[in-house]
Amino acid sequence: MANQEKLDDFFREIKSSLRDSDGVKVVNYYDFIHHIPMYEGSKLTKTDVQILNQSLSNNDLASYPKFNSNIINKDMAGSCSITDKPVNLNSESENFKFASLIAKTSVLMAKIDSVVDVNESDKIKELIKEINFISTQEKKYITAQSMYFLEHTPKREVVFSKFETLSKSEQEKVVEAAQYVAIADGEVDINEVTFLQDLYRAFDWNVRTAKVDMKKLAKKYHLDSNLHTPKSDVSDPIENTEVDEVLLDDLFLDFEDY
Structure with a gap:
């Protein structure tokens, strides 16, 4: 199975688990970054991050914080929150x-x-x-x-x-x-x-x-x-x-x- 398919499968499983986890799932970056096509285990590139964000979007998901190479590379052993993709979110209210x-x-x-x-x-x-x-x-x-x-x-x-x-x-x-x-x-x-x-x-x-x-x-x-x-x-x-x-x-x- 191609890594892209594994990446999509990973986020599909996250999507299906949200109902049983208060709509939010905390995951470690190491759980999925190795599924990025052509990823060699070093720092993430902008292309790598674009692939991650596209896979999230394909499954109507969003991450907190949004996947960003600077944030992930600064803390590769860290984690993020995954939830359903928000629609018309107004954080200024x-x-x-x-x-x-x-x-x-x-x-x-x-x-x-x-x-x-x-x-x-x-x-x-x-x-x-x-x-x-x-x-x-x-x-x-x-x-x-x-x-x-x-x-x-x-x-x-x-x-x-x-x-x-x-x-x-x-x-x-x-x-x-x-x-x-x-x-x-x-x-x-x-x-x-x-x-x-x-x-x-x-x-x-x-x-x-x-x-x-x-x-x-x-x-x-x-x-x-x-x-x-x-x-x-x-x-x-x-x-x-x-x-x-x-x-x-x-x-x-x-x-x-x-």
Whole structure:
């Protein structure tokens, strides 16, 4: 079988699996780049990337971030999110931007202790699914974005800079999402409380109540709120790769090009 056929088959299998994976599949680049015709195992060329994007398009799929030789060659062992090809996606709408901000703040909370539990990533998906002011297509996009950012962290200062224009009710939604991600793994540690305090500080809330609020939520769900032993002290930390503001903007634009 020709490599092109193997490449198309790979993405066809991804397409068929989306229904059972919340509409988003995270895959490693190494899982499919060797199927590119004439690929010799070195850096990807622009032609290689064009072939990848065409194979995606043939299966009505899109990647987050969009396949780009600079991005892939910089992190050949990295991963990307695959989802259905979006139609008329408007990432400039205020509702979309706010939903994306909720998701990215939740990602930062999930990664604050350096250990992302599967229950935390599942909770992020659940929170996105429950957002009632964006479309199903937009939810898939933001889920794809979030799963990517669980490995390639958005810069904290960039995310926090978006808080300035939020209303009180919007601030509450951001905090609530972060709190539920914090307790998703069944316990709360001091790193998560510290992050919550930083959110309170950014919103000009009473920082002293952050720990109390987190303890109340943990107690409500009968969870352990051990605020003295961070999980990062007993677990191997994961490597965080931050994505800067320019790249974030490029990823938005790339995804809309489909």
